[in-house]
Amino acid sequence: MIPGAFDYHSPSTLEEAVALLARHGDEAKILAGGQSLIPAMRFRLAAPEVLIDINRLEGLQYIREENGYLAIGGLTRESALEESPVVQQRYPLLADTARVIADPLVRNLATVGGNLAHADPANDHPATMLAYGASVVAQGPGGSRVLSIDDFFTDLFENALASDELLTEVRIPEPQPGSGGAYIKVERKVGDYAISAVAVQLRLHGEICSDVRIGLTNVSAVPFRATEAESCLEGKALSEEVLEAVGQAAAGQCDPSADLRGSVEYKRDLTRVLTQRAVTQAIARAKGGSQ
Amino acid sequence: MSRHEISLTVNGAEAKGEVEARLLLVHFLREDLDLTGTHIGCDTTSCGACTVILNGKAVKSCTVFAVQADGAEVETIEGVATEEGLHPLQEGFWEKHGLQCGYCTPGMILSAKHLLAKNPNPTEEEIRWGISGNLCRCTGYNKIVEAIQYAAEKLRNAETEEARQEVSA
Ligand SMILES: Cc1cc2nc3c(=O)[nH]c(=O)nc-3n(C[C@H](O)[C@H](O)[C@H](O)COP(=O)(O)OP(=O)(O)OC[C@H]3O[C@@H](n4cnc5c(N)ncnc54)[C@H](O)[C@@H]3O)c2cc1C
Ligand code: FES
Ligand code: FES
Numbered sequence: 001m002i003p004g005a006f007d008y009h010s011p012s013t014l015e016e017a018v019a020l021l022a023r024h025g026d027e028a029k030i031l032a033g034g035q036s037l038i039p040a041m042r043f044r045l046a047a048p049e050v051l052i053d054i055n056r057l058e059g060l061q062y063i064r065e066e067n068g069y070l071a072i073g074g075l076t077r078e079s080a081l082e083e084s085p086v087v088q089q090r091y092p093l094l095a096d097t098a099r100v101i102a103d104p105l106v107r108n109l110a111t112v113g114g115n116l117a118h119a120d121p122a123n124d125h126p127a128t129m130l131a132y133g134a135s136v137v138a139q140g141p142g143g144s145r146v147l148s149i150d151d152f153f154t155d156l157f158e159n160a161l162a163s164d165e166l167l168t169e170v171r172i173p174e175p176q177p178g179s180g181g182a183y184i185k186v187e188r189k190v191g192d193y194a195i196s197a198v199a200v201q202l203r204l205h206g207e208i209c210s211d212v213r214i215g216l217t218n219v220s221a222v223p224f225r226a227t228e229a230e231s232c233l234e235g236k237a238l239s240e241e242v243l244e245a246v247g248q249a250a251a252g253q254c255d256p257s258a259d260l261r262g263s264v265e266y267k268r269d270l271t272r273v274l275t276q277r278a279v280t281q282a283i284a285r286a287k288g289g290s291q
Numbered sequence: 292m293s294r295h296e297i298s299l300t301v302n303g304a305e306a307k308g309e310v311e312a313r314l315l316l317v318h319f320l321r322e323d324l325d326l327t328g329t330h331i332g333c334d335t336t337s338c339g340a341c342t343v344i345l346n347g348k349a350v351k352s353c354t355v356f357a358v359q360a361d362g363a364e365v366e367t368i369e370g371v372a373t374e375e376g377l378h379p380l381q382e383g384f385w386e387k388h389g390l391q392c393g394y395c396t397p398g399m400i401l402s403a404k405h406l407l408a409k410n411p412n413p414t415e416e417e418i419r420w421g422i423s424g425n426l427c428r429c430t431g432y433n434k435i436v437e438a439i440q441y442a443a444e445k446l447r448n449a450e451t452e453e454a455r456q457e458v459s460a
Contacts, residue, residue, distance in 0.1 A: 008312035103424030
């Protein structure tokens with residue numbers, strides 16, 4: 001299928017890109033990896049009149065620790081995350097996530113910024129970044145601002161960026177001593193979106209869990225945190241009863257819809273099980289010292 | 292809507308065209324350049340039959356606009372063999388029966404080529420993971436994995452041989 005016609009711009013500076021966004025407003029869309037937008041345009045689910053291709057912008061692809069966080073350039077490809085030593089060594093939740101997003105061909109183009117900006121509850125990074133308590137940097141004509149990921153996802157496919165803003169960076173707080181995280185996803189076949197997936201990040205003080213954050217994938221219309229499950233674990237040591245309560249709370253708080261990937265009941269129960277597995281793994285990693 | 296003059300390198304040769312912005316790279320390759328070895332197997336970015344190497348990375352050419360490839364280097368299946376003959380990957384698919392209908396084969400070979408460029412000595416699991424964006428309806432994948440293992444070994448041996456000759460030269 002062929003997308004509808006549009007005007008194409010490929011600015012070479014960020015200022016130019018933002019000016020184009022400001023000029024064309026809601027008629028324009030940014031083209032990053034194109035791996036969500038182009039399929040949507042081919043199905044005519046999206047028909048932007050103007051595309052602003054940001055692939056020729058310099059300096060938006062990097063992964064580096066600075067000022068107490070891991071900074072990831074908005075145009076960083078998923079494949080770069082997969083291959084990054086700092087991600088592999090210090091951010092296991094992110095490393096888990098990067099390798100289960102789509103397939104290697106898609107990951108060679110797909111970007112971290114696009115994955116979040118698309119605000120698709122089926123995408124994997126929203127849950128991960130919610131669990132990390134990440135923030136994003138938005139660049140507009142008047143300068144940049146930092147948004148908490150907790151305020152970023154506003155509706156299905158809707159985010160908190162203004163129509164003339166571009167997501168330029170994602171910031172993940174550097175792991176504190178005793179941190180651990182994990183992402184566990186079940187999909188129908190390799191390369192598919194999740195039936196359900198769970199991201200957990202926490203800290204251990206002795207046996208006691210703190211700073212527990214749990215993000216869920218594809219079991220709600222808007223990416224969200226399983227706050228009730230977080231509360232069941234916060235300040236407690238892991239036990240069978242606690243683990244059971246955490247799983248039940250996540251299953252209760254999610255709001256999946258029935259589709260080809262399964263019934264509501266199945267998805268809820270899968271979310272319960274995956275939450276328990278991800279919590280167990282995050283704790284094991286926290287104990288093992290690998291963040 | 293907007294039309295663009297593009298100029299890129301395809302299989303080492305310059306290719307030019309005037310394209311509508313919405314033209315997909317796969318259509319440019321097949322219809323404007325007559326390089327029909329790059330296949331189209333789906334409408335949903337799912338199958339990988341359209342895989343080409345774009346600036347060194349294997350991508351689905353049905354999910355990139357031709358205009359985005361302006362100035363880029365593209366390699367398609369037509370560019371894989373050399374004057375000396377088949378590429379070790381092509382030879383491997385032949386020797387190990389890595390294809391039946393052949394529809395997925397060009398994409399498989401280009402994905403495998405990128406994989407071996409990054410990782411010359413992949414494990415079986417890494418090969419399976421590396422081609423997981425390419426669907427095959429016929430083979431059950433085992434013979435494809437063997438074909439890639441054959442090529443990996445041959446390429447490694449060729450490199451060792453080259454290094455040896457350099458040392459003795
Ligand atoms: C077969 C297939 C399977 C997939 N499976 C998964 C999966 O399992 N998990 C998963 O997470 N994803 C999956 N994806 C989606 C993929 O990861 C997308 O690439 C990603 O969702 C969007 O990133 P992109 O860079 O391609 O963005 P694009 O498609 O270019 O853009 C997506 C949206 O975000 C906007 N946008 C992009 N970048 C910015 C920016 N910097 N600032 C502001 N707005 C921006 C665009 O305007 C557009 O509206 C899959 C895709 C395919 C084709
Ligand atoms: S034709 Fe199926 S992924 Fe491109
Ligand atoms: S050989 Fe027929 S699809 Fe792979």
